[in-house]
Amino acid sequence: MDDFETWDESSVDLPDITAATCGRVVDRAADRAILVCGTGAGATMAAHRIPGIRCALANETYSARQAVEHDDANAIAVGAWLVGKAFVPLITDEFLAAQFDDDDATRRRVEKLDAMNPPRE
Structure with missing residues (x-):
């Protein structure tokens, strides 16, 4: 696990942290990315904007699991201002345990998503 967390209260630019975190997935050094920002919207x-990333806003467990099963999400964003600390491990565990429903219909939909923002080769 790579942690790109900021360790102090200095200002940080969300696009930089997101690029570093998701870059590990794009480079195949990691399978999935978990992003945290105030609402999760900015991180999403x-x-x-990163080719090859399919990120879902997941402020609860159902969305975290469904995003992987039905959309092959390789990243989620969680809103720190919206989700209680006790729920974050539940959300991330669901995301990491979920498996893509690799059937014709879901595979076809993911291929269409990827065509809109092609992964890097």
């Missing part, structure tokens, strides 16, 4: 938007 930043991640969507």
Whole structure:
């Protein structure tokens, strides 16, 4: 596990942290990325700019699991201001344990998503 957390209260730019975290997935050094920002929205938007990343906003366990099973999400964003600390491990555990439903319909949909923002070769 790579941790790109900031360790002090100095200002940090979300696109930089998102690029570093998701870059590990794009480079195949990691299978998945977990992003945290205030609401999760900014991290999700930043991640969507990175070719090959399929990021879902997951402020509860159902979305975390469904994003992988139905959309082959390789990243999630969690809103630190919205999700209680006790729930974060539950959300991340669901995300990491979920498996893609590798059937024709879901594979076809993911291929269409990837065509909109192709992964790097």
